Each structure stands twice: as C-alpha cells, then as structure tokens.
Amino acid sequence: xxxxxxxxxxxxxxxxxxxxxxxxxxxxxxxxxxxxxxxxxxxxxxxxxxxxxxxxxx
Amino acid sequence: xxxxxxxxxxxxxxxxxxxxxxxxxxxxxxxxxxxxxxxxxxxxxxxxxxxxxxxxxxxxxxxxxxxxxxxxxxxxxxxxxxxxxxxxxxxxxxxxxxxxxxxxxxxxxxxxxxxxxxxxxxxxxxxxxxxxxxxxxxxxxxxxxxxxxxxxxxxxxxxxxxxxxxxxxxxxxxxxxxxxxxxxxxxxxxxxxxxxxxxxxxxxxxxxxxxxxxxxxxxxxxxxxxxxxxxxxxxxxxxxxxxxxxxxxxxxxxxxxxxxxxxxxxxxxxxxxxxxxxxxxxxxxxxxxxxxxxxxxxxxxxxxxxxxxxxxxxxxxxxxxxxxxxxxxxxxxxxxxxxxxxxxxxxxxxxxxxxxxxxxxxxxxxxxxxxxxxxxxxxxxxxxxxxxxxxxxxxxxxxxxxxxxxxxxxxxxxxxxxxxxxxxxxxxxxxxxxxxxxxxxxxxxxxxxxxxxxxxxxxxxxxxxxxxxxxxxxxxxxxxxxxxxxxxxxxxxxxxxxxxxxxxxxxxxxxxxxxxxxxxxxxxxxxxxxxxxxxxxxxxxxxxxxxxxxxxxxxxxxxxxxxxxxxxxxxxxxxxxxxxxxxxxxxxxxxxxxxxxxxxxxxxxxxxxxxxxxxxxxxxxxxxxxxxxxxxxxxxxxxxxxxxxxxxxxxxxxxxxxxxxxxxxxxxxxxxxxxxxxxxxxxxxxxxxxxxxxxxxxxxxxxxxxxxxxxxxxxxxxxxxxxxxxxxxxxxxxxxxxxxxxxxxxxxxxxxxxxxxxxxxxxxxxxxxxxxxxxxxxxxxxxxxxxxxxxxxxxxxxxxxxxxxxxxxxxxxxxxxxxxxxxxxxx
Numbered sequence: 001x002x003x004x005x006x007x008x009x010x011x012x013x014x015x016x017x018x019x020x021x022x023x024x025x026x027x028x029x030x031x032x033x034x035x036x037x038x039x040x041x042x043x044x045x046x047x048x049x050x051x052x053x054x055x056x057x058x
Numbered sequence: 059x060x061x062x063x064x065x066x067x068x069x070x071x072x073x074x075x076x077x078x079x080x081x082x083x084x085x086x087x088x089x090x091x092x093x094x095x096x097x098x099x100x101x102x103x104x105x106x107x108x109x110x111x112x113x114x115x116x117x118x119x120x121x122x123x124x125x126x127x128x129x130x131x132x133x134x135x136x137x138x139x140x141x142x143x144x145x146x147x148x149x150x151x152x153x154x155x156x157x158x159x160x161x162x163x164x165x166x167x168x169x170x171x172x173x174x175x176x177x178x179x180x181x182x183x184x185x186x187x188x189x190x191x192x193x194x195x196x197x198x199x200x201x202x203x204x205x206x207x208x209x210x211x212x213x214x215x216x217x218x219x220x221x222x223x224x225x226x227x228x229x230x231x232x233x234x235x236x237x238x239x240x241x242x243x244x245x246x247x248x249x250x251x252x253x254x255x256x257x258x259x260x261x262x263x264x265x266x267x268x269x270x271x272x273x274x275x276x277x278x279x280x281x282x283x284x285x286x287x288x289x290x291x292x293x294x295x296x297x298x299x300x301x302x303x304x305x306x307x308x309x310x311x312x313x314x315x316x317x318x319x320x321x322x323x324x325x326x327x328x329x330x331x332x333x334x335x336x337x338x339x340x341x342x343x344x345x346x347x348x349x350x351x352x353x354x355x356x357x358x359x360x361x362x363x364x365x366x367x368x369x370x371x372x373x374x375x376x377x378x379x380x381x382x383x384x385x386x387x388x389x390x391x392x393x394x395x396x397x398x399x400x401x402x403x404x405x406x407x408x409x410x411x412x413x414x415x416x417x418x419x420x421x422x423x424x425x426x427x428x429x430x431x432x433x434x435x436x437x438x439x440x441x442x443x444x445x446x447x448x449x450x451x452x453x454x455x456x457x458x459x460x461x462x463x464x465x466x467x468x469x470x471x472x473x474x475x476x477x478x479x480x481x482x483x484x485x486x487x488x489x490x491x492x493x494x495x496x497x498x499x500x501x502x503x504x505x506x507x508x509x510x511x512x513x514x515x516x517x518x519x520x521x522x523x524x525x526x527x528x529x530x531x532x533x534x535x536x537x538x539x540x541x542x543x544x545x546x547x548x549x550x551x552x553x554x555x556x557x558x559x560x561x562x563x564x565x566x567x568x569x570x571x572x573x574x575x576x577x578x579x580x581x582x583x584x585x586x587x588x589x590x591x592x593x594x595x596x597x598x599x600x601x602x603x604x605x606x607x608x609x610x611x612x613x614x615x616x617x618x619x620x621x622x623x624x625x626x627x628x629x630x631x632x633x634x635x636x637x638x639x640x641x642x643x644x645x646x647x648x649x650x651x652x653x654x655x656x657x658x659x660x661x662x663x664x665x666x667x668x669x670x671x672x673x674x675x676x677x678x679x680x681x682x683x684x685x686x687x688x689x690x691x692x693x694x695x696x697x698x699x700x701x702x703x704x705x706x707x708x709x710x711x712x713x714x715x716x717x718x719x720x721x722x723x724x725x726x727x728x729x730x731x732x733x734x735x736x737x738x739x740x741x742x743x744x745x746x747x748x749x750x751x752x753x754x755x756x757x758x759x760x761x762x763x764x765x766x767x768x769x770x771x772x773x774x775x776x777x778x779x780x781x782x783x784x785x786x787x788x789x790x791x792x793x794x795x796x797x798x799x800x801x802x803x804x805x806x807x808x809x810x811x812x813x814x815x816x817x818x819x820x821x822x823x824x825x826x827x828x829x830x831x832x833x834x835x836x837x838x839x840x841x842x843x844x845x846x847x848x849x850x851x852x853x854x855x856x857x858x859x860x861x862x863x864x865x866x867x868x869x870x871x872x873x874x875x876x877x878x879x880x881x882x883x884x885x
Contacts, residue, residue, distance in 0.1 A: 005791035005866050022777045024851035026859065033837055034860060041830045041864050045871045048822050 095317075096308040098232075099247050103287045106276050107251040116233035116305055118251070120217025129231035136230040136246055136309035138293075138316045154189055158339060161346070162381050165372050174369055180782040184381050184789060214245040234306040240299045244291045247313040248304035250274050255300035255462065255495055258291050263314070263670075263695050264621040266425070268433070268561055268594075269298040269466060294694050294713065299465050318670060318697055331412045331704075331743075335387065337813060338750055342380050342757065349761055350375045356768045366774055373778035374764055380753040382789050387746055390796040394742040401734055402725040410721030412746065413705040415739025416686040417614055418808040420732075421665075421677060421699070423691035424620035424630055427709060428729075429596040431692075433466050435474035436560055436597070440590040441531050441548055443555065449590035450475055452565050456516045459489040459504040467563065470594055491578040499523065505578045512569040517583055521552045524564035524588065531588035540588065552591055559629020560593035595629065603634040605729035612736055613807040614688075617663050619673050621695055624666035637663050644668040647675065655679040673699035686808065690732075692716050707732070740805035747809075749795050751819050752872050756788075756865050758824030763831035767857075771835070773850040780858050784865075791866045798873060823872070827864055834860040 018024070102110045111117050121129070154160075162185050169177040213224045215237040222237060227245040230236070236245060238256070250256065250272050257269040275289050291297075291304060294315040310316050354371035358364045391408040398405050405411055425431050437443075438450040454475040457468040464472070488507040495502035501519025508514050517524060530537040531548060538544065555562045566586035606616045616636060620627050621644075628638045642658055644667040650658065656679040659665075665676055673689070677699055680687045689696070689703035692712030700706030700719035708720035709727075717723055724731055767775035776784075834857055838844045844853040 005787050006863050008787060018855075021779050021783055022851055023780070023855045023858065026852070026855055027842065030837075030842070030856060033841070034834075034863065037830050037833060037837075037860060038863055038867055041826065042867060042871055044829065045823060045826045045868055048826055049871060052818065052822055 095314050096247065096312045099249075099290060099307050099314075100287075102249040102305075102307045103290050104276060105249075107249075107274060110249050110251065110305060110307075114233040114305060114307065116235065118235065118303075119220040120235040121231070121233050122219050126218060126229070126231050126234065129233065130229060133231055134310055135228045137228055138310065138313070150189075150193055158342075158379055158381050158383060159185060159189055161343070161379055162376065165376055165379075168372060169369075172369075174778070176779050177369065177373065177782055180779065180786055181376060184376075184786060189384075214242070215239075230306050230309055232306050232309060236304050236306060238291070238297050238302040238304055240297050240301070242297045244293055244295045244297070246293050246306045246310075247308040247315075248291050249307050250289045250291060250302050250304045253300065253302040256302045257298040257300055257465065258295050259298045260292060260295040263292055263295055263693065266622050272302070274302075299462070315694055318694060331409060331416065334813065335383070338754070338816070339380070339383065342378065342754065345757065345761065346375050346378045349378060349764075353764060353768055356765070357774065360769065361773065366778075369778040370774050370781075373781035377760060377781050377785050378757045380750070380757070382792050383749065383753065386749045386792065386795055389793075390742045390745050393796050394738050397738050398722070398735055401731050403731055403735055404723045404725060405721070406723065407721040410705040411735075411739045412743045413686060413739065414688065414722070414735050415737075415741070415743045415805070416808055417688040417705055417736065417739075419617060419680050419685045420609060420614050420688040420690065421617045421619045421673075421680070421703070422689070423693065423696050424618055424622055424627055425596060426692040426711060427690050428602050428618065428634060429598050429630055431596060431711065433470050433561075433594050433596050435470045435592060436595040437555075437593040438474075438590065439555075439593070441533055441551060441588060443551055443591070446590050449565050449592070450478075452516050452567055452589055453518065453592050455487060455506055455514075456502075456504045456518045456565070459487075459506060460492055460494075460502060462494055462502075467561075467592075467594055471592065490572070493517075493578060493580055493583060495519075499580060499583070501527070501583065503578075503583055505582075507572065508569065511572070513572045513578075514567055514569050515578065515582055515586070516565070516567045517586055518563055518565055518592075521549070521562060521564040521591070524566050524586070525549075527583050527586050528566050528588040529585040532590075537587060548588070555591060555593050557625055558593075559626045560595050561626075563592045563594070565589045565592060595626075598630055598634045599727060599729060601728045601730050605732055606634050606636060608730065608733040609736065612733065614736060615663075617659075617665065619665040619668060619676055619689075619699070621668055621693075622666065624664070627664055627666045631664050639663070641666060644672050647672050652679060652682065656682050659683075670695045670698045674702045677702045736808075737805050740809060741800045743809055744800045744804045745795050745798055747816075748798070748869075748873050749792060751816065751823070752792070752865075752869055754816070754820045755824040755872070756827060756868070758820050759827035759831070760861070762825060762828040763835075763861075766828075766832065767835055771839075771853065772845070773847050774854070775835075776854050776857055776861075780854055784858055784862050787862055788865050791869065795869075795873075827868065830864060831857070831861065 098113075102113065105113060115125075154163075162181060166178050166181040166185065169175070169181065214227050214230060215222055216225045216230065217223075217235040217237070218225070227243075230246050234246075235251075236248065238244065238248075244258070251274055253273045256272045258272050259269045260266065270286075272288055272291050290307075291302075292315065293313040308314075308316075350371045353374050354367050357367035357370055361367065388408070391411050394411040395405040395408050398411065422428055435450075435453075438446060438453060440446040440449060450471075453471045457464065457471040460468065486509040490505040490507050490513050492505065493503040499519070500523040501517050503515055503517040505513055505515050517527065525540070525545065525548075528540050530539055531544070540548075552562050552564065566588045568586045570582075609616055618627060618631055618636060624641055624643060628641070631638045640658075640662040641664045642662045644665075647655060647665070647668065652675070655675060659676055659679045660683060665672070668676070673691075673696065677687050677689060681702075681704070686704045688705045688707060689699045690707040690709075691697075691700055692709050693716055694713050696708075696712075696716050697719040700708065700716060700721075705722070706720040708716045708723050710723060710725045712720070712723070722735070764775065835853075838853045838856045842852060842856070843849065844856070
C-alpha cells in the first residue's frame with residue numbers, strides 16, 4: 001500500500017493532472033537528492049526510536 | 059406519576075469512539091440511583107401475612123379484575139426495562155457529531171462557499187470515508203446486540219376474582235396473589251404467605267450455588283442483607299422445589315432487579331481508551347487552533363495576499379486534522395470483533411476489544427463462570443472423612459425412593475452413584491414409607507425393607523439437625539455412643555469439610571423389626587446411627603485453571619469476586635490455582651473508605667460474600683489505581699459490575715440482564731478463548747496506536763516546516779490544493795493499518811493508554827521529519843535556485859513529493875519497535 005502511494009506521489013507531477021494541481025516536473029538531480037534524503041531520514045528516525053526505547057520511554 | 063420522568067432504560071451503551079457529546083453528557087449525568095430494595099418490601103417482611111394483605115389492600119383470594127386494571131394503569135407494567143434500540147438516525151448522529159468530522163465539514167463548506175471547489179472536492183471523500191465506514195460498522199454491531207436480546211414471554215399463575223389463571227408477568231400489580239411451583243421464575247418481588255418446602259435459587263442475585271429456603275414467617279427487620287429475608291422472594295430468581303402462595307409487593311422498576319437495571323442505565327462509563335482517544339483528539343485540535351491563525355497571519359503579512367493566506371491556512375488545518383482516526387479505530391476494532399466471532403465470542407460493544415487488550419486485572423464471579431454451575435457429589439465419607447461406599451448406598455436409597463421433588467442435591471447423589479456404579483441392587487429393596495422434609499425438623503427420611511427383612515430408616519439432613527437424633531455413630535463397622543465429648547470431635551470433622559468448601563449433609567440410619575403397621579412418623583427418627591457425610595460442590599470448569607495460568611503469563615492478574623461464602627470460594631480458588639492468601643469479605647469492605655479499599659484490592663485475590671454494590675465498588679477502586687479492569691460474570695448480581703468494568707464479559711448460560719450488561723459473551727464453555735481475546739485486543743490497540751503515533755508526529759513535524767517555510771519563502775511553500783492532495787493520499791495509505799501484523803513482543807504484556815510516552819514519541823520523532831523538510835527547502839532554494847516567484851511550482855512540487863514520501867515511508871519505521879523491512883515487515 002505504501003509503495004503504491006509513493007509511486008502515485010512521484011508520478012503525479014509528470015502526469016496530465018500535475019499542472020492542474022500546480023505541479024511541475026522535477027529535475028533528475030532532485031530524484032537522487034530525494035533518495036538520499038529519504039535514506040537519511042529513515043536512519044535518523046530509526047536511531048531516535050531505538051534511543052527512546054532504550055531509555056524506556058516507549 | 060414519577061415514572062414518566064425517567065428516561066427509558068437503554069440497553070447497550072452508545073458506541074461512541076470519539077463521542078464528544080458523551081463528554082458533555084457525562085457532566086450532566088444524574089447521580090446514579092442506588093441499588094435498593096423497596097421500603098415496602100422490608101415493611102412487608104416484618105408484617106404478618108394478614109397485615110401484609112391489609113397493607114397492600116388485598117386478600118387471600120386475590121384482587122378483582124377491576125382492582126388489577128386500575129392498579130396497572132397507576133403502577134405501569136411489570137417490566138424491568140424498556141427496549142431502546144438506536145435508530146439509524148441516531149447512529150448517524152453519533153458518527154457525525156465528532157469534533158474531527160465537524161471541523162472537516164466546516165472547512166469543506168468554507169471552501170465551497172468561497173469558490174474553491176477543488177479543495178472542497180478533495181475534502182469530501184475524507185468525510186464520507188470516515189463517517190461511512192463507521193456508520194456501517196456500528197449499525198451492524200447494534201443489530202447483533204438487538205438480536206441477542208430476544209425476550210421470552212413468561213406467565214405466572216395469578217388469582218383474579220378468586221380464580222387462578224395464567225397471565226403474562228407484565229400485567230402483575232402489587233396485591234396480586236400468585237402461586238409458585240418448582241421451576242417457576244419469581245414474577246415480581248413477593249412476600250411468601252404460605253409455603254411448602256419452598257427452595258429458591260437466588261444465585262443470579264447473590265452468587266450462591268445452593269438453593270435457599272423461603273418460608274412464611276414474620277422475620278421482622280433484620281440487620282442482614284435484604285436478599286436474606288426469609289419470607290421475601292425476588293423477581294428474577296427461580297423456584298427449585300416446593301410450592302408457595304405469595305402476594306406481590308413490588309413490580310417493575312420498584313423491584314430489586316429493576317433498581318439494578320436502572321442503576322445500569324444511569325452509568326455510561328467512558329473507558330480509559332475512550333478518554334485517551336478523546337484527549338488525543340483535543341490535543342490535535344489545540345495544535346490546529348494555535349497553528350492556523352499563526353500560519354494565516356505570517357503568510358498574509360509576508361506575502362501580502364490575504365486571500366491565498368486564508369486558503370493556505372484552511373489547508374494546513376485539514377492537514378493537521380487526524381480525520382482518519384475514527385475510521386481507523388472503528389475498522390481496527392471491527393476487524394478484532396470478527397476475529398473474535400470466529401473464536402465463538404460475540405462482541406457487543408466493539409470498543410471493549412481494545413480494553414480487553416489493555417486489561418491488567420480480571421475480576422471474575424465464581425458460579426457459572428469459573429465453575430460449571432452444576433452441583434455434584436464431591437465425596438461420600440464416614441465420620442472421620444474416609445471414603446465410604448456404604449454411605450453412598452444409603453444416600454442413594456434415600457434420594458431414589460423419596461417422592462417429593464428431587465432437589466439439586468438428590469440429583470447429584472443419583473448421578474454420582476450411577477456413574478460410579480456404586481448403588482445397591484434396587485430390586486433387593488422395597489420402599490416402606492417416607493417422612494418428608496419440613497422446616498421444623500430440617501431432615502427427611504425414607505424407610506426401606508432390606509433383603510434381610512428389616513425396615514431401615516435412612517435420614518438425611520444438615521449435620522446440626524441429624525446429630526441430636528443419633529444415639530451412636532459408626533466407624534469401621536464399630537458402633538460407639540454419641541457422648542458429649544465425642545460430639546465435639548465429630549463436629550470438628552464435618553466442619554473441616556465445610557471449611558474445604560463443601561456443602562455437607564449427614565446420613566444416619568437404623569434398622570428396626572417391621573411392625574404390622576407400615577406407618578412411620580417423625581417419632582421414629584430417633585436413636586439413629588450416624589453413618590457419615592455427603593459433601594457437595596460446584597466444580598470449576600475444566601479449562602478454568604489453564605485459562606487463569608495463560609492470563610497471568612500475559613500479565614493479567616485474576617481475582618475472584620463472589621457473593622458466595624469464603625469457604626466455598628477458597629476451595630474453588632485453590633482448585634484453579636489462585637492464591638487465597640488475601641481474602642476480603644463484603645462486611646469488611648463496608649468499613650473501608652474508597653482509598654483503603656483500593657489499597658486492599660490490589661493485594662486481594664478473593665472477595666467473598668460481596669453484594670452487587672460491593673462488586674461495583676471493587677471495580678471502581680481498582681480503576682482508581684490506573685488498572686484496566688475486566689469483569690466476568692453471569693448473574694443478575696453481576697450486572698452492575700459488568701457495566702462498571704472497562705470490559706464486561708459474560709457467558710452464554712448467563713441470565714439476560716448479565717448478557718445485556720456485558721460487552722462480550724463467550725458462547726463456548728472453554729475459558730481459554732479469553733486469552734486469545736486478550737491477544738486480539740492488544741493487536742487492535744497496537745495498530746490504533748501506530749496510527750496515532752504516526753499522525754501526531756508527522757503533524758507536529760509539518761507544523762515546524764510550514765511555519766519556517768512561511769517565514770522564509772517569498773511565496774506559498776505549497777499550494778492549498780497540493781496540501782489537500784498530499785493529505786488524501788496519505789489517508790489512503792493509512793487504510794492498510796488495521797490489517798497490519800503486530801510484532802509478538804508488543805502483545806506479550808498489557809499496554810495501557812499512556813499519554814506520556816505518546817507525547818515523548820511525538821516530541822522526538824516529529825522534528826526528525828522537519829529536519830529533512832528543511833534540507834529539502836535548502837536544496838530547492840540553493841541547488842535548484844527556486845528563489846524567484848515564477849519558480850514557485852518547482853519548490854512546491856519538490857516539497858510535495860518529499861513530504862508525501864517521507865510520511866509514507868516512515869510508517870514502516872514507526873509500525874515496529876524493531877528494524878523495518880529486515881526484522882519486521884508490514885502486511
């Protein structure tokens with residue numbers, strides 16, 4: 001389910017619906033940086049979560 | 059007439075998960091009416107039969123038809139509670155009148171009204187999705203509950219115009235004279251005016267397994283509990299044996315049963331879970347109330363376009379609204395309900411599933427829940443408690459030959475002897491005579507002709523009644539005289555049996571040479587030989603011990619709360635593996651303040667001789683100590699406790715009112731299903747918490763991002779319609795949550811609603827997403843040079859994609875305590 005939604009999210013800007021909702025296609029470099037961002041985000045959240053659990057706050 | 063003011067008794071609690079009005083009504087709620095016995099009933103108990111008739115303007119020949127009609131018009135029908143099923147309109151109202159739905163509807167209306175139809179169109183499916191799913195689920199639950207409550211029509215034998223006739227119990231009025239016979243339900247609260255061997259099972263009111271004697275007497279007011287009044291029989295109890303004439307004293311809601319039903323209707327308890335969800339909702343609403351004006355003014359001031367700023371603020375409000383919460387909660391719960399149904403558990407109030415998972419204390423009644431509610435002969439022994447087949451043989455002859463209605467105990471003797479094949483060869487014995495039971499002697503005897511040609515008198519009764527009629531006792535075939543010194547020793551022996559939780563009867567006999575006249579009377583019941591004792595018990599269900607062990611392994615402590623005496627209760631507890639170190643009696647509870655009771659209740663594992671009101675107090679006391687309390691019971695006396703508990707559990711064999719009051723009903727005898735239900739409930743809870751954790755932390759993070767971007771970016775950081783689209787897509791991705799798997803570790807222990815750890819989670823996880831929102835902003839602004847206003851779509855698209863992807867991806871991190879994808883996978 002999450003992958004479907006993520007795919008929709010990535011595709012919306014380049015579909016015909018895109019301009020209607022005020023979107024514009026994104027440059028290729030963006031995709032690379034986005035992937036980096038997502039990876040870093042997951043690492044950070046996982047780290048914070050583990051830290052919270054270790055401190056018995058969860 | 060005061061009854062008109064009373065609202066009808068509502069069966070089934072409102073299913074409001076996020077019931078805003080519930081909170082409001084709670085404040086307006088009336089004081090809960092006490093469970094009480096009508097004063098006139100206590101008065102009637104102390105009057106003579108004649109005076110009772112006078113007091114009720116009646117006579118032994120009963121009321122006339124006219125009198126009865128006018129009294130019926132005046133008093134109302136003899137019904138305890140009116141059926142009040144909620145219509146679809148009311149259900150719809152419950153689903154719609156929810157702060158989140160209202161907020162969303164207001165925002166959608168504003169969007170349509172101000173010409174932003176696109177925003178309105180995106181918001182509408184959110185509302186329909188949430189309300190629709192909830193409505194369907196709740197009306198389904200309500201229909202099931204209504205089906206369960208199939209009312210049985212019951213009649214009573216009433217004297218009208220001096221003629222006995224069978225009339226529906228609903229038309230009974232005070233003053234009516236009714237005839238009671240074995241098997242009858244007591245149709246109202248009645249004063250016994252004439253009784254013959256009347257035994258009434260009032261376990262449904264008191265929790266006692268054994269029938270009690272009721273007889274015509276002027277007991278006078280006693281300090282004891284009203285249910286112990288010997289000349290009063292209560293509505294909802296049942297005649298075990300004997301016959302009686304009785305005059306109706308109280309009907310309908312004036313009855314003890316009625317007052318209990320009323321006290322039930324008055325309390326619509328809000329569980330820890332309801333409160334938690336409500337608090338979360340208001341927390342989010344407060345976020346919105348602070349955030350939205352702030353966003354509006356910042357964007358209005360920095361961009362100078364108040365129209366755009368307004369729509370941006372509206373979209374932010376929608377984005378912050380956890381509008382999928384009611385839907386997620388309902389779907390999670392009904393999924394749980396269906397899983398329970400497969401395990402033969404009817405869930406009447408779906409909220410209770412989650413409470414079952416959060417439950418850390420289960421209080422259970424004894425009779426009918428832990429035990430089979432089926433008295434068996436536990437042991438037959440001689441005077442030093444050694445098993446003795448001879449005693450069983452005598453008891454068998456006595457029970458088999460007696461012609462009166464066979465009591466619970468007689469049936470237990472016969473069943474046991476037939477199963478064990480320990481009964482005498484019947485054709486060898488011929489019945490000679492019988493001396494029936496009466497309340498003066500409190501014993502009964504059968505006389506049989508033995509194969510040796512002697513007449514054998516076999517007497518059976520309570521040991522206190524048998525002892526004075528014995529001259530000798532038999533031990534190992536040797537007769538010894540019943541001397542005073544010996545009597546004390548003998549008494550200690552049978553008292554030990556009582557202490558072990560048995561109901562004890564003594565068996566005595568003697569042989570006499572047949573005289574020509576085969577007539578025996580009470581004078582012959584003397585100089586008997588004490589043979590031994592019969593010990594009866596109500597054994598625990600086969601699965602009780604295993605179920606209790608399983609529950610305790612999963613962090614649920616089990617306590618027994620019973621109206622029965624502590625001796626019987628201790629016996630059952632030790633058989634199912636419960637400690638009886640700390641025992642509390644009803645009388646002790648009376649002397650305690652709520653706080654003292656809460657302290658004591660934490661330690662106590664067995665509460666005995668408790669009244670319905672005590673049961674309720676015990677549950678409230680435990681709840682005051684932050685326990686989520688379950689209650690399992692099957693009697694009328696359990697009904698208030700079933701309502702008071704966070705989760706009320708009943709069994710299929712329970713009385714109607716208990717089933718009505720319960721949140722869930724076990725259709726099968728096995729109690730092991732309880733443990734499965736607990737685990738199911740914890741899964742539901744874990745999934746709901748996932749949603750709340752995700753929704754709240756991403757909203758919290760977005761709040762920072764929106765504020766920062768509003769201040770630094772020269773145009774709207776995201777278009778309102780884009781925010782709404784983002785929101786709708788995110789909502790759809792969350793519909794998968796209810797079906798998600800849950801890690802085994804998460805359901806090993808009860809997880810109560812913990813606002814503290816939820817807040818910490820939101821506080822720490824939320825800003826993580828903000829960090830990367832900001833790096834994206836910087837990336838868009840500096841790498842892709844999105845500063846000029848004409849590059850706004852690039853910035854907006856960049857953030858939209860990043861925001862949606864981070865939100866959906868993070869579901870995987872938050873849904874488990876372990877490492878996502880590698881250790882734990884989503885469904």
